[in-house]
Amino acid sequence: MRHPGPRTPRRPRTCGAKVGRAAGCPTGLRRSGSLSGFSKRRGSGIRGQVQSRGLIMHDIRAIRENPAAFDAALSRRGMSGLSAEILALDEARRAQILAAETGKAELNKLSRQAGAAKASGDTAQFQALSESASLRKAMIANGEKLAADLDTRLRDMLMGIPNLPLAEVPDGRDEADNLEIRRWGNPRNFDFTPKEHFEIAGVLPGMDFETAAKLSGSRFVVLKGAVARVHRALAQMMVDTHVEDHGLTETWTPVLVKEEAMYGTNQLPKFAEDSYQTTNGWWLIPTSEVTLTNSVAGDILEEARLPIRMTAHTQCFRSEAGSAGKDTTGMLRQHQFEKVEMVTICTPETALAEHERMTGCAQAILEKLGLPYRTIVLCTGDMGFGAQKTHDLEVWLPGQQKYREISSVSTCGSFQARRMNARFRPASGGKPDFVATLNGSGLAVGRCLIAVLENGQQADGSVDLPAALHPYLGGKTRITADGALA
RNA sequence: GGAGAGGUGGCGGAGUGGUCGAUCGCGCCGGUCUCGAAAACCGGAGUGGGUGCAAGCCCACCGUGGGUUCGAAUCCCACCCUCUCCGCCA
Numbered sequence: 001m002r003h004p005g006p007r008t009p010r011r012p013r014t015c016g017a018k019v020g021r022a023a024g025c026p027t028g029l030r031r032s033g034s035l036s037g038f039s040k041r042r043g044s045g046i047r048g049q050v051q052s053r054g055l056i057m058h059d060i061r062a063i064r065e066n067p068a069a070f071d072a073a074l075s076r077r078g079m080s081g082l083s084a085e086i087l088a089l090d091e092a093r094r095a096q097i098l099a100a101e102t103g104k105a106e107l108n109k110l111s112r113q114a115g116a117a118k119a120s121g122d123t124a125q126f127q128a129l130s131e132s133a134s135l136r137k138a139m140i141a142n143g144e145k146l147a148a149d150l151d152t153r154l155r156d157m158l159m160g161i162p163n164l165p166l167a168e169v170p171d172g173r174d175e176a177d178n179l180e181i182r183r184w185g186n187p188r189n190f191d192f193t194p195k196e197h198f199e200i201a202g203v204l205p206g207m208d209f210e211t212a213a214k215l216s217g218s219r220f221v222v223l224k225g226a227v228a229r230v231h232r233a234l235a236q237m238m239v240d241t242h243v244e245d246h247g248l249t250e251t252w253t254p255v256l257v258k259e260e261a262m263y264g265t266n267q268l269p270k271f272a273e274d275s276y277q278t279t280n281g282w283w284l285i286p287t288s289e290v291t292l293t294n295s296v297a298g299d300i301l302e303e304a305r306l307p308i309r310m311t312a313h314t315q316c317f318r319s320e321a322g323s324a325g326k327d328t329t330g331m332l333r334q335h336q337f338e339k340v341e342m343v344t345i346c347t348p349e350t351a352l353a354e355h356e357r358m359t360g361c362a363q364a365i366l367e368k369l370g371l372p373y374r375t376i377v378l379c380t381g382d383m384g385f386g387a388q389k390t391h392d393l394e395v396w397l398p399g400q401q402k403y404r405e406i407s408s409v410s411t412c413g414s415f416q417a418r419r420m421n422a423r424f425r426p427a428s429g430g431k432p433d434f435v436a437t438l439n440g441s442g443l444a445v446g447r448c449l450i451a452v453l454e455n456g457q458q459a460d461g462s463v464d465l466p467a468a469l470h471p472y473l474g475g476k477t478r479i480t481a482d483g484a485l486a
Numbered sequence: 487g488g489a490g491a492g493g494u495g496g497c498g499g500a501g502u503g504g505u506c507g508a509u510c511g512c513g514c515c516g517g518u519c520u521c522g523a524a525a526a527c528c529g530g531a532g533u534g535g536g537u538g539c540a541a542g543c544c545c546a547c548c549g550u551g552g553g554u555u556c557g558a559a560u561c562c563c564a565c566c567c568u569c570u571c572c573g574c575c576a
Contacts, residue, residue, distance in 0.1 A: 133556040
């Protein structure tokens with residue numbers, strides 16, 4: 001998997017979708033050609049000429065008004081002050097736009113006059129005006145190009161800057177500085193040494209890494225029999241719970257998406273090497289956050305439609321480029337896994353309440369399964385690129401004697417909405433404003449399977465399964481030591 | 487994959503080179519009328535950017551990207567997408 005695969009964006013769609021690791025060269029992806037497609041949704045009024053690209057990732061006006069606050073927020077994420085560079089670029093850009101638009105205005109005026117002259121039959125006047133317009137046109141052409149270039153440069157720069165943490169997020173460098181805010185359930189007392197999931201006798205026949213390696217290589221698994229059934233039951237239970245108890249809308253989405261969707265939810269341009277791209281330019285989603293969130297890209301939603309709360313159960317694909325050697329045994333970290341995802345689109349004012357709600361939805365699954373967990377607030381240094389605030393849920397894994405991440409719930413504020421140009425029209429009237437987007441796992445199915453197996457294991461190698469799953473297992477309640485559902 | 491049709495503002499639907507950002511209808515908002523509503527009538531209303539204290543002025547946007555022209559929703563080229571029929575297919 002070391003061939004980055006040449007990018008061949010335009011290819012007949014009939015071509016086989018061979019998958020190669022994404023080229024780790026974001027610059028190749030950032031050309032205005034690929035960007036323009038998505039920045040140019042209907043009505044956003046963007047043209048590669050003089051015209052400003054309009055919507056930008058970070059609110060450039062806010063940066064202009066309070067550069068110190070912007071720098072301070074970024075410094076909490078360990079980034080040095082960027083506002084000076086941004087503002088210099090912004091200033092140059094605006095000056096160039098002004099120059100180009102002034103020239104364009106004069107040209108338009110000459111054209112109108114030429115039209116009038118022609119209409120009145122004044123041929124000499126028409127000639128003169130036409131020539132003078134041609135001259136002016138040549139003069140402004142370069143200015144327009146400069147303006148467009150500066151605009152693209154500013155846009156690209158802002159595209160690469162992470163979201164600003166909310167004030168309430170604790171400062172910190174890495175996971176050591178995260179803050180535990182909730183602990184639920186008591187880890188069970190074992191009268192034997194609990195095994196890791198891939199060591200449990202009853203699990204062995206149903207979890208086949210050798211065959212997976214033969215088919216696909218490392219970090220893949222083949223599930224069989226009872227284990228496969230429990231895995232499927234978990235996903236079903238999660239989706240049903242979110243739909244029936246939490247009121248989310250069940251959604252089924254593609255797992256292959258266009259490049260612009262990957263920009264919208266900030267997998268691109270910075271993290272191209274974490275995902276897979278097909279030879280014809282599609283990307284395999286690393287999470288259905290990509291499809292669920294981008295489903296409102298370019299839209300102006302009526303406020304009455306908000307909040308939109310969705311859930312989807314999909315395959316997810318990740319290259320795990322940065323985690324060589326980490327969690328190599330077992331199925332904790334795979335290139336392909338299933339996840340039930342939750343996404344909410346709402347107004348900015350309701351985002352924090354929705355964040356708590358979504359965290360509750362994820363917690364409810366673990367509680368239903370009786371799995372001990374803790375909830376933590378990620379510190380500034382540990383948060384993902386697009387997040388304003390993140391809750392991680394960590395489930396107790398007796399085999400490792402550790403809490404391990406099983407869900408991550410984030411609010412992105414308007415960060416992704418700006419990238420996607422997703423807005424809502426306030427019920428009170430007034431201009432459209434950017435929506436807020438939230439996403440969270442509810443939950444990672446494979447990791448949940450691990451937790452169920454490890455927490456339910458018995459001394460004889462059998463596994464007791466949570467009551468919440470029994471209806472999804474045809475009334476069966478356990479996996480026997482020889483791997484049968486009983 | 488083959489053949490055909492088409493992509494215009496929230497929707498429908500005009501517009502084939504010169505104040506067209508775009509006629510008109512529906513829907514929407516405000517007002518008049520009414521006890522109230524409906525109807526009728528009057529008025530308003532796109533998005534982004536630049537500039538300005540502001541009013542305003544200017545630039546861009548009619549699927550996307552190029553081209554022709556003094557001037558393009560209108561002409562040319564390429565691409566994307568949607569629909570219909572045929573073929574194939576889970």
